[in-house]
Amino acid sequence: xxxxxxxxxxxxxxxxxxxxxxxxxxxxxxxxxxxxxxxxxxxxxxxxxxxxxxxxxxxxxxxxxxxxxxxxxxxxxxxxxxxxxxxxxxxxxxxxxxxxxxxxxxxxxxxxxxxxxxxxxxxxxxxxxxxxxxxxxxxxxxxxxxxxxxxxxxxxxxxxxxxxxxxxxxxxxxxxxxxxxxxxxxxxxxxxxxxxxxxxxxxxxxxxxxxxxxxxxxx
Amino acid sequence: xxxxxxxxxxxxxxxxxxxxxxxxxxxxxxxxxxxxxxxxxxxxxxxxxxxxxxxxxxxxxxxxxxxxxxxxxxxxxxxxxxxxxxxxxxxxxxxxxxx
Amino acid sequence: xxxxxxxxxxxxxxxxxxxxxxxxxxxxxxxxxxxxxxxxxxxxxxxxxxxxxxxxxxxxxxxxxxxxxxxxxxxxxxxxxxxxxxxxxxxxxxxxxxxxxxxxxxxxxxxxxxxxxxxxxxxxxxxxxxxxxxxxxxxxxxxxxxxxxxxxxxxxxxxxxxxxxxxxxxxxxxxxxxxxxxxxxxxxxxxxxxxxxxxxxxxxxxxxxxxxxxxxxxxxxxxxxxxxxxxxxxxxxxxxxxxxxxxxxxxxxxxxxxxxxxxxxxxxxxxxxxxxxxxxxxxxxxxxxxxxxxxxxxxxxxxxxxxxxxxxxxxxxxxxxxxxxxxxxxxxxxxxxxxxxxxxxxxxxxxxxxxxxxxxxxxxxxxxxxxxxxxxxxxxxxxxxxxxxxxxxxxxxxxxxxxxxxxxxxxxxxxxxxxxxxxxxxxxxxx
Numbered sequence: 102x103x104x105x106x107x108x109x110x111x112x113x114x115x116x117x118x119x120x121x122x123x124x125x126x127x128x129x130x131x132x133x134x135x136x137x138x139x140x141x142x143x144x145x146x147x148x149x150x151x152x153x154x155x156x157x158x159x160x161x162x163x164x165x166x167x168x169x170x171x172x173x174x175x176x177x178x179x180x181x182x183x184x185x186x187x188x189x190x191x192x193x194x195x196x197x198x199x200x201x202x203x204x205x206x207x208x209x210x211x212x213x214x215x216x217x218x219x220x221x222x223x224x225x226x227x228x229x230x231x232x233x234x235x236x237x238x239x240x241x242x243x244x245x246x247x248x249x250x251x252x253x254x255x256x257x258x259x260x261x262x263x264x265x266x267x268x269x270x271x272x273x274x275x276x277x278x279x280x281x282x283x284x285x286x287x288x289x290x291x292x293x294x295x296x297x298x299x300x301x302x303x304x305x306x307x308x309x310x311x312x313x314x315x316x317x318x319x320x
Numbered sequence: 321x322x323x324x325x326x327x328x329x330x331x332x333x334x335x336x337x338x339x340x341x342x343x344x345x346x347x348x349x350x351x352x353x354x355x356x357x358x359x360x361x362x363x364x365x366x367x368x369x370x371x372x373x374x375x376x377x378x379x380x381x382x383x384x385x386x387x388x389x390x391x392x393x394x395x396x397x398x399x400x401x402x403x404x405x406x407x408x409x410x411x412x413x414x415x416x417x418x419x
Numbered sequence: 420x421x422x423x424x425x426x427x428x429x430x431x432x433x434x435x436x437x438x439x440x441x442x443x444x445x446x447x448x449x450x451x452x453x454x455x456x457x458x459x460x461x462x463x464x465x466x467x468x469x470x471x472x473x474x475x476x477x478x479x480x481x482x483x484x485x486x487x488x489x490x491x492x493x494x495x496x497x498x499x500x501x502x503x504x505x506x507x508x509x510x511x512x513x514x515x516x517x518x519x520x521x522x523x524x525x526x527x528x529x530x531x532x533x534x535x536x537x538x539x540x541x542x543x544x545x546x547x548x549x550x551x552x553x554x555x556x557x558x559x560x561x562x563x564x565x566x567x568x569x570x571x572x573x574x575x576x577x578x579x580x581x582x583x584x585x586x587x588x589x590x591x592x593x594x595x596x597x598x599x600x601x602x603x604x605x606x607x608x609x610x611x612x613x614x615x616x617x618x619x620x621x622x623x624x625x626x627x628x629x630x631x632x633x634x635x636x637x638x639x640x641x642x643x644x645x646x647x648x649x650x651x652x653x654x655x656x657x658x659x660x661x662x663x664x665x666x667x668x669x670x671x672x673x674x675x676x677x678x679x680x681x682x683x684x685x686x687x688x689x690x691x692x693x694x695x696x697x698x699x700x701x702x703x704x705x706x707x708x709x710x711x712x713x714x715x716x717x718x719x720x721x722x723x724x725x726x727x728x729x730x731x732x733x734x735x736x737x738x739x740x741x742x743x744x745x746x747x748x749x750x751x752x753x754x755x756x757x758x759x760x761x762x763x764x765x766x767x768x769x770x771x772x773x774x775x776x777x778x779x780x781x782x783x784x785x786x787x788x789x790x791x792x793x794x795x796x797x798x799x800x801x802x803x804x805x806x807x808x809x810x811x812x813x814x815x816x817x818x819x820x821x822x823x824x825x826x827x828x829x830x831x832x833x834x835x836x837x838x839x840x841x842x843x844x845x846x847x848x849x850x
Contacts, residue, residue: 134474139806146475163806172653178565179554198554199463199547202565204487208653210471210804214487214547217464218419240419240462241547296805299652327625345561368559368566372573379577382585382629386621391610395584399577407553410543415550417459 104188104248105276105283106263107292108162109308112270115140115147115160119262119271123164126249126261128231130219130238135246136164136262159310162271164262165190165211165246166295166303173203173212188304189248199241208296209303212243248273276304324385334377341371369404376400422848427597428689429837437834444831451824454817455544463547466491466818471804486801486812490822491545493794496666498538498825499572499644500673500789505531505579506630506637507674511706513630520702522695522847526685527678528583529842533832535576537825542568544821564650567643575640578633585626588612589619590845641670648796655732656800661721668714673789675707676782683779685842694843697775701767704778708764711785715757735803743809745799752795756788 115138123129123136142150142158149158167190174182174190181196182203192203192212203212218240223230234251238244249260259273274281283306286292292306345367380396387395458465469485508527511517543549559566592612595605612618642663648654649662659665682703686695725737740749760781767773802810814822836842 132474133470134472137472137474145808172651176563176565176651178560178563178569179551179558180560196551196554196558197548198551199549200542200545200565201468201487201547202563202647204471205801206651206653207471208805210484210807212470213472214470215462216466216469216547217462239548243547301652324621342561345559365557368561368569369556372556372570375570375574376577379574379581379629379632382581382625385625386585386618387610399580403573403577404556407556411550411553414459417456418548418550419460419462 102187103276104167104253104304105274105287106164106167106248106260106305107272107283107286107308108305109270109272109286109290110159110161111308111311112268113138113160113162114268114270116267118265118267119162122261122265123246123249125230126232126252127235127247128221128225128237129244130215130221133213133215133219133244135213135244136162138162161307162262163209163211163295164305165248166209166301166305167246167248168304169302170300172206172208172301176202176206178202185250187253189250189253191247191250192243192245194236194238194242194244197242199243201243203243203245208299208301212245214243215240327381327385330381330384331378334374334379334381337374337377338371339374341367341369341374344370372403373400376403422694423845425689425691426694426841426843426845426848427594429685429842430594430840431598433838441831441834444827444834447827448824448831451820451827454820455824457817458544458821459549465815467813467815468818469810469812471801471807471810473810483808484804484810486798486810488545488797488801489812490794490814490818491541493790493797494822494825495538495541495545496644496793496797497673497790498534498541498829499641500666500670500793501677501786502531502534502538502575503637503641503667503670503674504534504678505529505582505674506575506633507671507706508678509582510630510634510637513627514634519699522699522843523678523682523703525583525586525844526681526842527674528579528586529833529836530674530677530681531579532576532583533829533836535572535579536832537829539572540828541822541825564643564647568647571636571640571643575633575636578629578636582626582629582633585622585629586844587840588622589614590841593845594840638667641667648800653804654736654800655730655734655803655805656725656736656796659721659724661717661724665714665717665721668710668717669789669792671710672707672714673786675703675710676785676789679703679707679782680779680786683775683782691843694847697773700775700778701773704764704767704773704782707782707785711757711761711764715761732803732805735805736800739799739803739809740795745795748791749795752788752791756784756791760785760788 117138120134120136120138124134127135129135139161140146140148140158141161142148142156149156151157167188169188171182171184171190174184178200179196179198181193181198182190183193184190199214201214204210204214215238219238221230225231232251249258252258252260263271263273272282272286274283276284276287278284286308287306290308292308294303294306344364348364348367376399377396380392380399383392383395466489467485468487468489470487471484473484505528508520508524512521512524543552546552555566555569559569588609589612591605592609592614595602595609598605645662645666648657649659651657679700682695682700685691686700722737725733729737739745763777763781798812802812804810
C-alpha cells in the first residue's frame with residue numbers, strides 16, 4: 102500500500118480550509134500549522150508577482166510529502182521518525198528529543214517545532230477539539246502532518262484536509278491500486294512533484310494550474 | 321614491540337562489544353516498518369550504549385598494561401558509570417524543570 | 420629557584436588576582452545557570468531560533484520564518500574545533516619525536532579535556548527535551564550523523580582522559596613528595612606508581628600507541644560534525660564533498676591557535692620565558708600559518724565552486740552572504756578576521772623577526788573569526804530555505820548567556836586543573 106495525495110492547483114482557491122481542518126483535527130497549538138498554503142508570487146502571502154497589469158499569483162498548499170526516501174527519517178538520531186509500510190512517515194512524539202535535525206534536513210521545510218509550551222486555541226474546555234486519538238504534544242518536540250493516521254487506520258477515511266476542501270482540489274488514495282482515484286489522476290493528468298531532482302520520492306503530486314504562464318515555483 | 325597480554329585481551333573484548341552493539345542495532349532496526357501507537361522498539365534497546373562501552377573498553381586497554389588489576393577495574397568502572405551518570409544527572413535535573 | 424619550582428608555581432602560588440578572577444567566573448556561571456533555568460522552564464522560545472515556516476499573521480506585518488539552529492550549534496562546532504588542540508600537539512610530539520614542543524603538550528591536552536564536555540553541553544542546551552537525551556543511548560539510530568557525533572566525541576573524550584592520566588602519572592607521583600599537605604590525594608591518584616625506568620618506558624610505549632590511535636579519531640570527530648551539514652541535500656551552501664576536510668582543517672587552525680594563545684598567556688603570567696622559549700612559540704606559529712593557508716585555500720575553492728555555476732539554492736545563500744543582510748559580517752570576517760592574522764603570520768617569511776605578542780593577538784582574532792565563520796555556515800543556509808522567503812535570526816540575551824556559560828565553565832575547569840597539576844610536563848625540565 103502506498104498512500105498518495107494529489108492536489109489540483111487549477112482548483113485551489115487559497116482559502117486555507119484544508120489547513121484549518123487539519124489544525125482542528127490534530128489539535129495543533131497556536132503558531133503551528135502542519136498544512137500551509139504558500140503563495141507562489143510575491144514574497145508576502147496573498148501578493149502576486151510582477152508589475153500590474155502583468156501580475157501572477159497562485160497558491161501552493163504544502164504539507165509533509167511523506168517521501169519514500171525521506172531525509173528526515175535518515176537523520177533522526179533516536180528513530181522518532183519512521184516510515185510505515187503504508188507509506189506514512191510517522192513522527193513519534195513520545196521519543197523526540199527536540200534536536201530539530203528533521204527541520205534542518207527536510208527539503209520542504211515541513212516539520213514544525215513546539216518552541217513554547219503549546220497553547221491550544223480554542224482549548225478543550227467547552228468541547229473536544231481535535232481527534233482524541235491524536236496525543237497532545239509537549240513543549241520541545243517536532244510535529245508534522247501524519248496523513249491523519251488516526252483516520253486512515255480506522256477505516257477508509259481520508260485525511261481531514263481532503264474532506265474539507267470546498268473546491269474538491271485534494272485527492273487521496275493508494276497508488277498501488279490501479280483503480281484508485283489518485284492512480285487515475287496521475288496517469289491521465291500532467292503531475293509534478295516538488296524538488297524532484299533531490300531524489301526524495303515524495304508522495305504528494307501536484308497538477309499544475311491550467312494557465313501555462315504560471316509555474317509551480319520551485320527554487 | 322612487546323605486546324602486553326592483558327592489553328591485547330582487553331582490546332579484543334572491547335572490539336567484540338563494539339561489533340555486538342552495532343550488529344544488534346542493525347538487526348533490530350525497524351525504522352522502515354509499521355508502527356502503531358504506542359511505539360514499537362527500533363533496534364535492540366541500549367545497543368548504542370553497548371557499542372560505546374565497547375569503545376571505552378578498547379581505549380582502557382592502555383591502562384590494562386600499566387595498572388594493577390584492581391586499579392584498572394576501578395578506572396573502567398569510573399569511565400563507564402561516569403559516562404552514564406552524566407546522562408543520568410542531566411536527565412534528572414531537566415526532567416524536573418521542563419514542563 | 421629551580422626550573423621545577425618555577426613550573427610548580429602555577430600549582431602552589433595563588434595571589435589575590437587569582438581569587439578575584441575565580442570569583443568573577445563563579446558569578447558569571449551563576450548568571451548562566453539562571454539563564455539556562457529560564458530556558459528549561461519556558462522552552463526554547465526564549466532563544467531567537469524559530470521554525471522554517473512562520474504562518475502569516477494578518478493582524479500585523481508578515482514575519483518570515485527563522486533558523487531552527489543558531490548559536491548553540493555554532494558553539495558546539497567551535498568547541499569541537501578547539502578540542503583538536505590536544506592531539507595535534509601530542510601527536511606531533513610523540514609520533515614525530517618533536518621533543519621541543521613537549522612543553523606545550525599538556526596544556527593542549529587539558530584544553531581538549533575541557534573543550535569536549537563544553538561541546539556536549541552546547542548540544543544539550545539546544546535540545547527541546549533534554550530530559551529525553553537518554554534516548555540517544557537506548558534508541559540511538561546509527562544511521563544518523565548525530566549518533567556518529569556522539570560516538571566519535573565520546574571516543575575522543577575517553578581517549579584523552581586515558582592519555583592524560585598516563586602522561587600525568589609521573590608528575591602526580593612527584594607532587595606527592597613535593598606537596599606533603601596534599602600527599603593523601605596524589606598518593607591515591609598515582610595508584611602504586613613506582614617510578615622505575617621500566618615502568619616509565621612502558622608508559623611511553625603505551626602513550627605512543629595511544630597517540631597513534633587517537634589521530635584517526637581526531638580526523639573522524641570533526642568529519643562527522645561536518646557530515647551533519649555536508650550530507651544535507653535540502654540546504655543550499657551545505658551539500659558539498661569538501662566539507663569534511665574543510666571542517667577538519669578549520670579545527671586544526673582553531674586548536675593550534677588556542678594552544679598558541681595559552682602558551683603565550685602562561686609564559687607571560689608565570690614568566691616562563693626560559694621554559695616556553697621563543698623557538699617553541701615560533702614553531703607553533705609556523706604550524707598555525709601553514710594550516711591557515713590551507714584553510715583559506717579550501718574556503719576560496721568553496722566560494723568559487725558556488726559562484727561559478729552553483730544551484731539556485733546555493734547561489735541564494737551565497738548572495739545572502741556576499742551582498743545581502745549578512746554582507747557586512749561576511750566581509751569583515753574575511754578581511755579582518757582572517758586577513759589580518761594571515762598577514763601577521765606571513766610577515767616572518769618576508770621580514771626577519773618574530774613578534775610573539777603580535778602573533779598572540781593574531782591567534783585570538785583567529786579563534787573569534789572561526790566562531791563567526793561557523794555561524795556563517797550554519798545560519799545563513801537555514802535562513803534561505805528553498806520554497807520560502809528569507810528568514811531572520813537574532814540571538815536573544817538569554818541565549819547568549821547560555822552560550823557564554825560554556826566559556827566560563829571551561830575556564831573554571833581549566834583553572835581547577837592548573838591548581839592541582841603542573842601545566843607543563845615536569846619531564847621537560849629533567850630531560
